Amino acid sequence: MPVARPEPQEPRVIAHVDMDCFYVQVEQRRNPELRGQPTAVVQYNDWKGGGLIAVSYEARKFGVKRSMRGDEAKMVCPSINLIQVPVARDKADLNVYRSAGSEVVAILSTKGKCERASIDEVYLDLTDAAKEMLLESPPELSELIFEEATKSNILGLTSDVSNREDSMRAWLCRASADYQDKLLSCGAIIVAQLRVKVLEETQFTCSAGIAHNKMLAKLVSGMHKPAQQTVVPSSAVQDFLVSLPVKKMKQLGGKLGSSLQDDLGVNTVGDLQSYTEEKLQEYYGVNTGTWLWKIARGISGEEVEDRLLPKSHGCGKTFPGPKALKNNASVQTWLDRLCEELSERVQSDLNQNKRIAQTLTLYARACKKNESDSIKKFPSKSCPLRYGTVKIQEDAMKLFESGLHDFLGSQNTKWSITSLSVSASKIFDIPSGTGSILRYIKCPNSTVSPANLDCSSLPEDPSLGNKLYIAPNHEEHCEPSLSEKEHCEPSLSEKEDHGNNSNLAKRCQTKEEKKVSKKLTEVKGTCSILKFLSQSPPVLSEKRKFDSLICSHPGPESSSEPNQAEEYKSTQSVDRNSASSSTWMFNVEDIDPAVVEELPPEIQREIHGWIRPPKHASSKTRGSTISSYFLPAKRS
DNA sequence: ACGGATATAACA
DNA sequence: TTGTTATAT
CATH class of the missing domain: 3.30.70.270 (Reverse transcriptase/Diguanylate cyclase domain)
Incomplete structure (x- = not known):
């Protein structure tokens, strides 16, 4: 310990x-009438008045304690104000x-x-x-x-x-x-x-x-x-x-x-x-x-x-007694909700703090019927975190199924889930400043703008202010804890959903288009390169090299950019009020390795650096794994 | 049928 | 590592 x-x-x-009594103070600020009064914040009111999670000092005088039920609190302190935690x-x-x-x-x-x-x-x-x-x-x-x-x-x-x-x-x-x-x-x-x-x-x-x-x-x-x-x-x-x-x-x-x-x-x-x-x-x-x-x-x-800032984000819910979840469908429903919240939170962390979470973990508590063996714990499972609500939902469900499989072993008994939670961890700063990719993108004399390229669907790219980041891969655990390899492959519907993007992907297959692609990489502008890199190929290669790509661009554009593929939309900032730049997250598994081969050598070299992080770099010291790929050499 | 929902850290 | 366990509020 x-x-x-x-x-x-x-x-x-x-x-x-x-x-x-922080939560109480937050509620008192929202409603000043509560000031000076016995007050408690409570979550979930319907069963025994809910559980208290914060108690004002006025209420404490009456003997009201945290972890009392709302009903108990009313007993010892009839005048207490019970304020409910917001529900979403x-x-x-x-x-x-x-x-x-x-x-x-x-x-x-x-x-x-x-x-x-x-x-x-x-x-x-x-x-x-x-x-x-x-x-x-x-x-x-x-x-x-x-x-x-x-x-x-x-x-x-x-x-x-x-x-x-x-x-x-x-x-x-x-x-x-x-x-x-x-x-x-x-x-x-x-x-x-x-x-x-x-x-x-x-x-x-x-x-x-x-x-x-x-x-x-x-x-x-x-x-x-x-x-x-x-x-x-x-x-x-x-x-x-x-x-x-x-x-x-x-x-x-x-x-x-x-x-x-x-x-x-x-x-x-x-x-x-x-x-x-x-x-x-x-x-x-x-x-x-x-x-x-x-x-x-x-x-x-x-x-x-x-x-x-916190080192992880998590959200969960308990399903006590009769509320326990007893089939896949109800687990799915709740997991979807939890993942939706988690996705929002990692996304706004990305947008506001420029941080990226790398690992998704699912926890659950479960009971097996009949067996005295029900002391057995439901194993937690984790996998690389892919940005986008739907992806997180899908992956969490896979993790659940995998965990359930381990939990049940060979037996075929009924089960019930009494708590579910998902969390996003291994969060890293995306360094600001200029990595070599950035330099490349911004370098005026490396920019060629082929007239025949159709960039109309891309956001205007003023080049300045746009940034491209690439986070290192998960390597080993990309061959996932999920047994099926297909997990990493895009689902059928996902492929179809790509819409205009899948056209691009297809075009990339032809020799001619490869040539075009090459030029595309030289186009000034992050978004062009991103779009180029992020196409989903019809067939993914065995080795999936990257985890994620992030593109941030000036805020005003975020609301007015329409033509991204569905997938991009889904991962885009929800935070439209924010005046700051919004951030897109691209999953590296959507990058065609063949496309990478078309990149200029210096970029390829750099990318291979990401693919195989130097082993001598301690993975424990933060900054040596991720940051070193981005920080200018001089600044090390 | 529960102090819930979140967090962090050390361990094997 | 990943997954488990302890601890705290």
């Missing part, structure tokens, strides 16, 4: 910011909360490294900003620190409010002698300012913890809620930890924490401290043992990642 990371020797200033496609739709979360992240990410930890939480590394503040304003700083930091709860100081100012002054006098504490209080000032800004610009309150590492910051961010912050000076760590129940520590809230209690009799972090590192390693392995030993002492080297 947890692994200890090397400890940075320089003390850092880390904050954990946590929105107060017959499932809970959390998008309003996601985008509210993004609003907050946009503000919180302005003062230092920022990691989106969840829909309503971030970590900040404010070390640089704090140091800067300390350097810039030495003289009058202590008074400023005082004023601002008064708003903080300082761990280790008395919580008696009447004494707070005095103890604060005392602490700050000390702090003036202690560089680390000074840094922390600067961090506290920055966080306080950020929280004010969040409140001003979003109307949301949040709480925060400020400490020298993530673990401690997280531990105290919820200590004084709502709308307060807490600082952990190093001097307070030991006293704080000794009496802290181990279960409160992040990662110890589950089985590992229980094992500490039940197997070792460790109830507090203080208890944990009496174990040697070696002993803990004996019980829990080298990694976890070391990690436990360190966190017991407040040591954690985990870095704040610089990431404002």
Whole structure:
């Protein structure tokens, strides 16, 4: 499980910011009448009033808890307002909360490294900003620190409010002698300012913890809620930890924490401290043992990642009891809905953030009738993610069938599905800037515009501003987990649907047209090349080399471009409100390898580079696999 | 017949 | 890797 990371020797200033009952606040902003009232956000109202997923502090006073039913909440708090999560496609739709979360992240990410930890939480590394503040304003700083930091709860100081100012002054006098504490209080000032800004610009309150590492910051961010912050000076760590129940520590809230209690009799972090590192390693392995030993002492080297966006997108639904899905048709129906939402989300991620997801995974929970064997898990299955709602739907269904096959084994019993979810992962940035393809496309002296080429169906291509990206292939797992090879081949209907594009594809077969094709690649303009590359050949070759092609072009055109093949339309941006450029996604399996052979040698060479990523490039370090294909050589 | 829907991370 | 498992909110 947890692994200890090397400890940075320089003390850092880390904050954990946590929105107060976030979903409730989002609803309160939408309907201000709810402010100050006992309120909870609930999903699916029909069974026992739905499940609570967020509870206002007013309601908490009545004993209302998350994971209560709406009905229970009404019992203990009759005046409670129950607000339902929006529903789309017959499932809970959390998008309003996601985008509210993004609003907050946009503000919180302005003062230092920022990691989106969840829909309503971030970590900040404010070390640089704090140091800067300390350097810039030495003289009058202590008074400023005082004023601002008064708003903080300082761990280790008395919580008696009447004494707070005095103890604060005392602490700050000390702090003036202690560089680390000074840094922390600067961090506290920055966080306080950020929280004010969040409140001003979003109307949301949040709480925060400020400490020298993530673990401690997280531990105290919820200590004084709502709308307060807490600082952990190093001097307070030991006293704080000794009496802290181990279960409160992040990662110890589950089985590992229980094992500490039940197997070792460790109830507090203080208890944990009496174990040697070696002993803990004996019980829990080298990694976890070391990690436990360190966190017991407040040591954690985990870095704040610089990431404002989620690493995956998923959507799912449970089908409890009688609602369980019992045949392929109902699974199909629900999978289609889930995939539709997922497709929208990956597509807008592509359009707005220029990120591309590479893997589609299907999860399910299933029961088998009769057999006591029903403990068996439904295996998750994944495959390359192909953009376009219909493709995702088709692929997800194949994954389901494959999983069901494994699940049932040889038996031929009845089954039922109690939960379904699909997710898109392995998301990569598409680097902006100029890769060699781009250079080629934009290079004026390589552009030839054959008069006889019919480009009328292509969008106007001003060449400047258009970009072509090609993502590397999946290689191995392209020979899919799906047993049938035909999976990768376009379906009959798909081929027919290509319409005018299939004409082009056919034409490409002839020698003459190959010549034309060659010229086409030299045509100035991304879209020409894209169209050229993306034709679906009648027969696909065994080796499918690429995964995807992406073309972005200036926004105004997106609404007025009509003549793309059906397939392209289906994958096109849905986000027509967005003023930014829209993005098309092309699946590489639709590229005719024979066509690639017609490309100019330098392009071919480059493409072969994509086909076979250099093995020495570590696939773990991001940027070396994908980015290196795009980034200009000089910039490496 | 369920705290649901999402997320991240480490493991084998 | 992929698929599984744990954890969190």
